[in-house]
Amino acid sequence: MTKSAGPFVPTMSASTRYSMAGDDCSLDFDLSTLTPKQAADHASNQVLTAMLQVALLYIAKPTDEVCLYDTFQQPSWREALAAYRQRFVTMGLAPAALSQVQYHPMQDFYASVSRCPSDTATETLYMTSGSNLPLHNDAASLATSANLNSKVHFAAHAPAFGLTVPDTLHCSKAELDGPVVQDFFNKHPTPIMLKTLGLAGARNVTQVMTPSAASDYVHEYAPTMDIILQQRLDTQHYTEMTVDLDVSERSIAVTNVRRILFADGLWVGNLMGGAVELPRHHEQALLQVGEYARSHGFQHPLGLNLGIDYFIRNPDAPESLPELVVTEINARWTGGLFPAELVRRLGVEDQPVVAFIDTCPPAAFERLQGFIDDHLYTPGHSAAFRIAPMGFAPFPVELDGQQQLFVWQLVIGDFEAFKAVRQASLDATILPTVPIISTAL
Numbered sequence: 208m209t210k211s212a213g214p215f216v217p218t219m220s221a222s223t224r225y226s227m228a229g230d231d232c233s234l235d236f237d238l239s240t241l242t243p244k245q246a247a248d249h250a251s252n253q254v255l256t257a258m259l260q261v262a263l264l265y266i267a268k269p270t271d272e273v274c275l276y277d278t279f280q281q282p283s284w285r286e287a288l289a290a291y292r293q294r295f296v297t298m299g300l301a302p303a304a305l306s307q308v309q310y311h312p313m314q315d316f317y318a319s320v321s322r323c324p325s326d327t328a329t330e331t332l333y334m335t336s337g338s339n340l341p342l343h344n345d346a347a348s349l350a351t352s353a354n355l356n357s358k359v360h361f362a363a364h365a366p367a368f369g370l371t372v373p374d375t376l377h378c379s380k381a382e383l384d385g386p387v388v389q390d391f392f393n394k395h396p397t398p399i400m401l402k403t404l405g406l407a408g409a410r411n412v413t414q415v416m417t418p419s420a421a422s423d424y425v426h427e428y429a430p431t432m433d434i435i436l437q438q439r440l441d442t443q444h445y446t447e448m449t450v451d452l453d454v455s456e457r458s459i460a461v462t463n464v465r466r467i468l469f470a471d472g473l474w475v476g477n478l479m480g481g482a483v484e485l486p487r488h489h490e491q492a493l494l495q496v497g498e499y500a501r502s503h504g505f506q507h508p509l510g511l512n513l514g515i516d517y518f519i520r521n522p523d524a525p526e527s528l529p530e531l532v533v534t535e536i537n538a539r540w541t542g543g544l545f546p547a548e549l550v551r552r553l554g555v556e557d558q559p560v561v562a563f564i565d566t567c568p569p570a571a572f573e574r575l576q577g578f579i580d581d582h583l584y585t586p587g588h589s590a591a592f593r594i595a596p597m598g599f600a601p602f603p604v605e606l607d608g609q610q611q612l613f614v615w616q617l618v619i620g621d622f623e624a625f626k627a628v629r630q631a632s633l634d635a636t637i638l639p640t641v642p643i644i645s646t647a648l
Contacts, residue, residue, distance in 0.1 A: 212330035212343035214539045216453045216462065216510040217266045217548050223329040224272040224309075225263045226342060227540070228316040229253035233338035234353055235405040242427035248410040253313055254602045258564070258615040259333070261288065261598030262545040265295045265552070267303035272327055274320050276601075277310040284601040290576065294596055299586040300552060317341050329509065334539030351504040355538035358402045358435045368499045371492075371529045373400075374438040381430035383422045388436065392418060395438045402435040402535075403428075414439065440532060444524035448517050449477070450485070451544050452497045455510040459497035461490055462512075463547035468563065470643040476563030477543045478646050480550050480619075489519065492531050505538050514541035546617055549595060553584065553619075561618045561646060562597070565638045566611040569603050575614065575637050582628070584619055592620035592628075614638075622646055 215223070229252040232238065232245060241249060260275045267273050279288050288305070295302040311319035321341035330342045335352035343349070354360045362375040376391045392399060398414035401421050405411060415421040425432060447467040453460045464485040465477035485493075496515050505511060514537035520530045546562030567575045584593035595617040603610040618625045622644070629641050 210325075210328065210330055211507070211509065212332060212335070212339075212345065213348060213507055213509075214334050214512050215329055215331045215507065216512050217331075217544070218453070218462075219329070219509045221329050221509060222271060222327040223267070223331045224274065224320075224325045224327045225267055225331045226274045226317065226320045226339065227256060227259055227263065227331075227333040228276075228313070228338070229256045230332070230334050230336035230338050230539075231356075232405045234334070234336045234356055238338065244427050245406065248406050251604075252406065252410070254600050254604060255564075255613060256333075257600035257602065258598035258613055259542070259545060261291055262549075262615070264292050264302040264308075265300045265597075266545065266548060267307075269301050269304060270307065271303050272307050272309060272325055273303050274309045274311055274316075274323075276313045276316070278313070278601045279308075280310050281601070287572070287576070287599065287601070291596060291598070294579070294583060298553060298584050298595055334537075347504075352538055355500055355503055355505050355536060357404060358535055359404065359433050361535055362435055362437075364503070365499065365533065368495075368502070370496060370499060371532050373440060373532060373534060376436040378434050378436065379430060380422070380425050380428050380432040380434055383418050383425075383434065388418045388421075391436055396441075398439055400435075400437040400439050401425075402437060404433055437534070440518050440534075444521055444528055445518040445532070446521055448483075448519055449541065449543055450493055450515050450517070451541055451547065452493065452500075452513040452515065453510045454497050454501055454506055454513050456506050456508055459494050459501065461485065461493060463544070463551070465543045465547060465562075468561065468644055468646065470640050470645075475565070475640055475644055476561060477546060478559070478561055479543075479547055480555055480560035481557040482559035482646070489531055493517070496533055496536060500536060500538060511538070512540050512544060513538055514544070545597060545615075549597060549617060553586075553595065555584075555619050558619055559622065559646070561622045561644070562616070563618075563640065563644060564613060564615050565640045566606060567614050567637050569610055569612055571634060571637050572599075572612055574633070578629075578632055578637075579616070581632075582625075584617075590620065591624040592618055592622065594618055594625075609636075 232249040263273045317339045335348045365372050397416045401415045403411045450464045451462045453462050465479040468476045516535050517533045579594050582594045584595040597615040600613040
């Protein structure tokens with residue numbers, strides 16, 4: 208029997224092995240021929256994926272298997288991994304056992320996983336991509352994934368399906384200095400959103416003021432490189448949201464909804480739980496996006512995860528503006544799926560929850576763990592706020608001239624109270640982004 212492989216929803220009952228590394232870039236590019244910027248961004252994405260791998264311990268059932276980078280086997284990181292798993296137990300979860308963990312080298316991750324036997328029924332991937340071809344061996348699913356994760360494909364097909372999207376222009380890099388692009392800039396207030404294929408998160412999206420700035424941003428790429436230019440929605444009139452759908456052969460359902468949180472213009476996490484509502488008419492519009500994905504072949508009996516990035520019109524915005532605008536879709540797991548699933552499993556959907564990524568100097572990592580333990584979420588314990596850790600990346604990286612570790616966590620309850628306690632308890636270098644995270648509209 209051939210094992211099913213794909214970005215299956217985390218609520219399925221089938222036994223599974225979770226195999227997730229940095230997959231986005233290999234969907235559109237040959238990893239052996241990346242530009243220097245692509246290579247650096249791909250390496251950064253691989254590092255951040257380590258946090259997702261830790262979070263898979265609570266996503267997985269106790270008998271499921273989880274694949275991690277072999278760096279987690281180093282004594283200090285193995286101890287930290289065990290501590291995170293124990294926190295999941297203390298929080299009332301039933302995580303995968305450490306005996307169910309497999310370790311694989313980052314640079315040969317999927318080939319190594321494919322050589323490791325597994326008795327599970329499914330291979331759950333972050334997304335179906337070229338890098339994990341040894342696990343899915345499915346050219347048709349790869350083509351579907353390439354189409355539905357492509358901003359170019361979405362720009363070409365979404366309007367005809369009746370989806371409301373921003374005004375979008377598809378061009379090549381060579382056409383950026385041409386009249387059609389200049390007319391697009393003249394038509395819309397700047398900045399304009401520039402989007403490219405490949406890579407994850409904000410690495411393939413930027414704002415540009417002029418066509419020449421757009422050309423400068425993509426100077427490394429070949430003249431034939433696909434470029435998407437898109438009208439930027441005014442954030443005074445719109446709020447950015449994201450949602451996950453479970454898309455199966457029989458049904459399409461919303462599994463969670465989140466509001467995007469920014470700090471200094473950069474994405475840092477999500478507001479979710481009781482602080483975020485999904486009106487029924489918005490839900491119906493989002494389910495239609497699921498129908499769009501299913502019409503292009505994205506479905507499976509076990510259910511596949513589909514992420515949607517969209518904007519909703521603010522109450523005080525002009526009513527002439529569209530009420531809901533879809534900016535892109537992601538036929539894969541999303542970063543926000545992990546905290547949303549944790550919120551569901553902890554049963555705190557009625558409380559305000561902030562999920563965010565931040566940093567910590569390696570020398571202060573133990574201090575941060577002590578702070579988390581002091582305020583750890585436990586079932587039935589009341590407090591102004593509680594922390595639910597999700598993951599960490601065991602790779603010190605240099606940021607602003609200092610070595611830092613990435614850490615990922617939820618704050619359940621009063622985020623402003625958390626900010627005050629963090630300021631009083633921790634050095635400013637630990638979770639430095641917290642003071643500038645705002646949950647206000």
